[in-house]
Amino acid sequence: MQYQEQVHTLADFPALPDLSRFTGLSGALYAKTGNKINASVGNPLNNPHPLLADAVHKSFANSWRYGNPNGDFQTRNAAIKLFDHIGVTGLQISQVIVGNGSTNLYSAAIDYIDHLTRPSHSDAQRVFLVATPTYGLFTIHPSQHNFQVVGFPLFAEHDWKPHPSIIEDVITRIHEEGAKVVAFLNINPHNPTGAVVDQNSAKELAQICIKHDLFAIDDMVYKWLEYDNRESCPLAAIDGMRGRTITLSSLSKSFNCPGLRAGIACGPESAIMHISDKLRNSLQSVSSVTQAAIISASKIIDPSSSNDFLEECKEQYQFRAKLFRTMIDGEAAAGATPQERKEIKSILRGMLQPEMLSHVVDCGIPGVNIINRTLEAGYFYLLDFSDYQELYYRDLKINDSYDLVTALVHEAKTLALPSEFMLASHTYPMAMRVSLGLKVHDIVRLGRAIYNTLVNLTDEPT
Numbered sequence: 001m002q003y004q005e006q007v008h009t010l011a012d013f014p015a016l017p018d019l020s021r022f023t024g025l026s027g028a029l030y031a032k033t034g035n036k037i038n039a040s041v042g043n044p045l046n047n048p049h050p051l052l053a054d055a056v057h058k059s060f061a062n063s064w065r066y067g068n069p070n071g072d073f074q075t076r077n078a079a080i081k082l083f084d085h086i087g088v089t090g091l092q093i094s095q096v097i098v099g100n101g102s103t104n105l106y107s108a109a110i111d112y113i114d115h116l117t118r119p120s121h122s123d124a125q126r127v128f129l130v131a132t133p134t135y136g137l138f139t140i141h142p143s144q145h146n147f148q149v150v151g152f153p154l155f156a157e158h159d160w161k162p163h164p165s166i167i168e169d170v171i172t173r174i175h176e177e178g179a180k181v182v183a184f185l186n187i188n189p190h191n192p193t194g195a196v197v198d199q200n201s202a203k204e205l206a207q208i209c210i211k212h213d214l215f216a217i218d219d220m221v222y223k224w225l226e227y228d229n230r231e232s233c234p235l236a237a238i239d240g241m242r243g244r245t246i247t248l249s250s251l252s253k254s255f256n257c258p259g260l261r262a263g264i265a266c267g268p269e270s271a272i273m274h275i276s277d278k279l280r281n282s283l284q285s286v287s288s289v290t291q292a293a294i295i296s297a298s299k300i301i302d303p304s305s306s307n308d309f310l311e312e313c314k315e316q317y318q319f320r321a322k323l324f325r326t327m328i329d330g331e332a333a334a335g336a337t338p339q340e341r342k343e344i345k346s347i348l349r350g351m352l353q354p355e356m357l358s359h360v361v362d363c364g365i366p367g368v369n370i371i372n373r374t375l376e377a378g379y380f381y382l383l384d385f386s387d388y389q390e391l392y393y394r395d396l397k398i399n400d401s402y403d404l405v406t407a408l409v410h411e412a413k414t415l416a417l418p419s420e421f422m423l424a425s426h427t428y429p430m431a432m433r434v435s436l437g438l439k440v441h442d443i444v445r446l447g448r449a450i451y452n453t454l455v456n457l458t459d460e461p462t
């Protein structure tokens with residue numbers, strides 16, 4: 001394991017992750033293509049859950065008044081039920097709150113951790129620990145509250161699970177440099193790797209949090225999208241963690257309605273009170289329409305009701321994964337059943353030129369490696385393009401995944417997420433994240449765009 005060389009020292013991490021290169025690129029794509037294939041976002045693929053849509057529709061009658069900024073009583077009871085299903089059980093009404101997406105609650109939670117940790121660490125740089133690659137946007141909020149965001153690397157060899165000795169090593173280095181790790185962001189199931197932290201891993205993480213007195217944010221927005229009976233285990237379910245963990249979830253991913261901005265959080269009463277104050281003072285109360293969706297979700301998730309919709313969504317994501325893998329790895333390595341192979345071939349036949357079709361089906365796209373091949377949850381693939389580093393797209397030298405994404409945008413009007421955005425550039429500088437939350441035809445167009453871009457790379461500038 002070579003990670004020692006790859007983990008940077010504290011000084012190497014910028015206080016504010018610079019996502020501006022990506023933001024500019026994303027803007028360029030919108031301007032160029034009208035956002036035709038945007039594989040950079042985790043956009044769930046179907047309509048919202050029909051029962052939930054129905055509840056939202058009917059709820060408009062209640063929107064004549066402001067809702068309680070914490071969430072109305074019934075909504076918070078629904079949040080308790082949802083958390084109970086996630087595995088954080090026995091919550092009181094004062095320990096839950098609803099917000100405009102988990103992002104809104106996350107941002108307020110960071111403010112709480114800032115207040116909590118500032119007095120006792122006024123003379124040390126406070127560090128917010130994340131596992132990298134990570135969800136880049138969630139590194140901005142702690143940076144804005146003067147935390148230094150430091151990543152410890154996740155590796156394919158560990159099935160992308162956080163490795164306790166790696167975390168301990170990183171914490172030791174940070175403390176040797178005079179800074180203090182005060183908080184830890186756990187994303188479970190993980191974006192972008194799709195890995196699930198089960199009960200055993202959760203216990204290991206809990207031990208570290210307790211030993212080093214870390215406050216934890218447990219982001220579980222991809223809960224309910226685990227495959228093959230895997231179960232992500234909340235940190236708050238482990239002894240000693242309830243008082244130091246804020247757990248987040250939302251309806252954005254598994255219920256397919258990110259536009260509703262329906263988020264829920266639970267945690268110690270003092271944390272929830274702080275978050276409540278933040279939201280109350282800025283009238284960020286959740287709309288009655290969104291609250292109706294949360295109430296409906298708690299009924300849907302009840303073991304007594306059918307969960308066909310969730311199962312159907314998961315099947316759709318897994319089919320897309322096999323379709324995409326057929327294009328990247330070739331048919332033999334894609335793990336599709338004979339029936340799925342037939343279906344995949346017929347989709348590809350309708351969309352690819354015969355030459356490309358036979359090439360792709362036989363051997364996939366050479367030099368592209370899916371590094372999180374076993375999707376435990378969610379709908380992201382990480383692609384490694386190391387073989388293409390230092391080639392040229394016209395006169396642009398491909399030094400990192402940002403350059404490759406630039407080539408992809410210009411050649412094929414397709415956007416994926418560069419490694420930089422995931423703060424993974426120190427471990428996987430040539431990795432790109434693609435979302436499988438696209439229509440079937442767009443998955444094929446994505447594979448075609450990657451193929452067409454790569455065949456246009458040259459050894460010398462043109």
Ligand SMILES: Cc1ncc(COP(=O)(O)O)c(C=O)c1O
Binds near residue numbers: 249262263
């Ligand atoms: C890991 C993670 N957390 C949070 C969010 C934001 O979710 P929400 O819509 O609940 O704000 C996302 C969205 O992509 C995500 O990937």
